[in-house]
Every structure is written in C-alpha cells, then in structure tokens.
Amino acid sequence: MLIVRILLILLALASPAFAEDGLIDAAAARDAAQxxxxxxxxxxxxGERPDLTRPEVTALLGRVFNLxxxxxLPPVQGSDIYWLLDWMEAANATNKLFTRYGSKPGRQPDLVxxxxxxxxxxxxxxxxxxxxxxGQAREAVSMRMFMAxxxxxxxxxxxxxxxxxxxxxxxxxxxxxxxxxxxxxSKPGNARMVSAxxxxxxxxxxxxxxxxxxxxxxxxxxGYLKQVADETARSDLAAFTAELQAAN
Numbered sequence: 001m002l003i004v005r006i007l008l009i010l011l012a013l014a015s016p017a018f019a020e021d022g023l024i025d026a027a028a029a030r031d032a033a034q035x036x037x038x039x040x041x042x043x044x045x046x047g048e049r050p051d052l053t054r055p056e057v058t059a060l061l062g063r064v065f066n067l068x069x070x071x072x073l074p075p076v077q078g079s080d081i082y083w084l085l086d087w088m089e090a091a092n093a094t095n096k097l098f099t100r101y102g103s104k105p106g107r108q109p110d111l112v113x114x115x116x117x118x119x120x121x122x123x124x125x126x127x128x129x130x131x132x133x134x135g136q137a138r139e140a141v142s143m144r145m146f147m148a149x150x151x152x153x154x155x156x157x158x159x160x161x162x163x164x165x166x167x168x169x170x171x172x173x174x175x176x177x178x179x180x181x182x183x184x185x186s187k188p189g190n191a192r193m194v195s196a197x198x199x200x201x202x203x204x205x206x207x208x209x210x211x212x213x214x215x216x217x218x219x220x221x222x223g224y225l226k227q228v229a230d231e232t233a234r235s236d237l238a239a240f241t242a243e244l245q246a247a248n
Contacts (some may be wrong), residue, residue: 019055022080025069026087032063033090040097045242050098061124064094065131078145088135095128126190129177130197136170136189137201140208164210171213174205176197178224178237188230195236202240206247214248217241 039057040050051057099117116219118125143163147155181194198205209217221241228234 021069022073023068023083026083026090028063029087029090031067032060033094036060036064036094037097040101049120050101052098052121056222061094064091065128067127067131067134070131070135070138073138076141076145078142078147079148081139081142081146084135084139084142088132088139091128091132091135093127095132096120099125122186122190125184126181126193128190129181130193132200133174133177133194136173136240137204140166140170140204144208167208167210168213171204171209173215175217175220178221181226182224182230182233182237184227188233191228191230191233192236193235195230198240199236202243205240206243209244211248214244218244218248 039060043050098121099159100110100114101117103113143166147159147163148244150159177194177198182191206214218241221237221244223240225234225237228237
C-alpha cells in the first residue's frame with residue numbers, strides 16, 4: 001500500500017494548481033491527524049485506551065473526516081489530485097490508529113485486538129469509512145482527469161503504474177468496507193451509511209475498477225448479500241452489484 005501511495009504522489013508532481021478550499025481542508029486534516037496521533041501515543045504510555053467520545057478528540061476526528069467540507073467543494077479537477085492524496089493519506093492513517101490500536105506485531109493481523117476496536121469504535125469507524133469511500137471516489141475522478149490532461153510523453157510508466165495500483169487498492173477497500181461494516185452485524189444506521197456511500201459513488205467505481213476487480217467484487221458480494229440483515233443496505237449493495245455485472 002505504501003508503494004502505491006508513493007507512486008500516486010509521483011503521479012501528481014507535475015500538477016501546477018490547487019483548489020484553495022480543498023487545500024485548506026487537507027492541511028487542517030493533516031494537522032488534526034498529527035494531533036490525534038500525539039493523543040493516542042499519550043494514552044498508550046499511560047496504559048489506557050483512546051476515548052473517541054471525548055469532545056476534543058471528536059473535534060479532531062471531525063476535521064480529518066470532514067464530510068461537510070468534502071461535499072462543499074467545487075466540481076473536481078485533475079489538479080486537485082495532490083491535496084486529495086494528502087487528505088486521504090491523513091484519513092487512512094487516522095483510521096488505522098484506532099482500528100489497529102493495541103495490535104500485536106506479527107505476520108498475521110491481531111484479530112482479537114482489531115475486533116475489540118471495531119466493536120468499541122464502531123460508530124467512528126463507520127463515519128471514517130463513509131468519508132473515505134466518498135473521498136476516494138473524488139480522488140479517482142481527479143486521477144483520471146489528471147492523466148487525461150497529460151501529453152502522451154508525460155504518461156510515464158510510473159504514473160501508469162500508480163493509477164493501476166490505485167484502481168486495485170480502491171476495489172479492495174470497497175470490499176473491505178462491505179465486510180467490516182455491512183456484513184459483520186453492525187448497527188443498521190452504520191450499515192446504511194456505508195451502503196449509501198457505495199450507492200452514491202457507484203458510477204465512479206464502475207468505470208474506475210479494472211475488469212478483473214469488478215468480476216471479483218461481483219463474486220464476493222453475491223455471497224455477502226445473503227448475510228446483510230438490513231434491507232436498505234442489502235438493496236443498495238444489490239443495485240451496485242447489478243450495475244457492475246452490466247458493465248462487465
């Protein structure tokens with residue numbers, strides 16, 4: 001994943017212009033993410049657990065996962081890609097800080113620690129995933145616009161690999177979102193929040209995912225749909241799967 005992010009940053013290096021509002025929001029998210037990391041490190045030293053309901057912590061998370069700010073931005077442009085990468089990187093890092101808190105190092109994920117965090121921080125995780133799905137959808141559109149605006153000689157192998165890596169990693173993220181929030185028995189409101197994010201951004205994903213990734217998602221979601229308890233979430237996912245099938 002780190003290699004993909006580096007390639008994507010390289011992809012954006014030639015971008016000369018930024019949307020001012022987005023640049024400000026991204027900078028605020030980056031600063032809030034750093035402050036949240038300091039908070040988590042502090043409670044770790046005390047042998048405690050992060051309390052994501054504390055007003056000041058909630059405020060930090062609100063600046064990182066700033067959905068209102070994201071929705072208020074003007075139409076996406078290819079030149080947005082640099083600060084979008086910065087913002088989504090801060091959001092991903094913050095999400096991992098509390099979902100993987102207390103995990104023991106090793107080759108395999110510490111499922112006990114992760115499950116505890118997913119249960120304790122379910123609401124915050126659902127809000128983070130909602131933001132990340134929508135933010136990455138905007139990032140995906142910006143990437144394609146950026147690449148389309150390049151001269152043929154500027155479409156370097158590194159940039160092409162960065163785009164392909166992003167297409168694969170975003171498909172994996174959508175699948176992980178379904179598994180961790182919708183299919184895992186989360187609260188109905190959280191399941192609907194995430195399924196709505198997938199539903200609202202489906203036109204982006206249908207065109208952005210690679211054909212083999214669309215096929216994999218269709219296959220996996222076919223099994224997940226039977227396990228989705230909430231009718232609204234199940235309907236959203238069924239519609240998404242049907243459109244993927246039509247595109248494939």
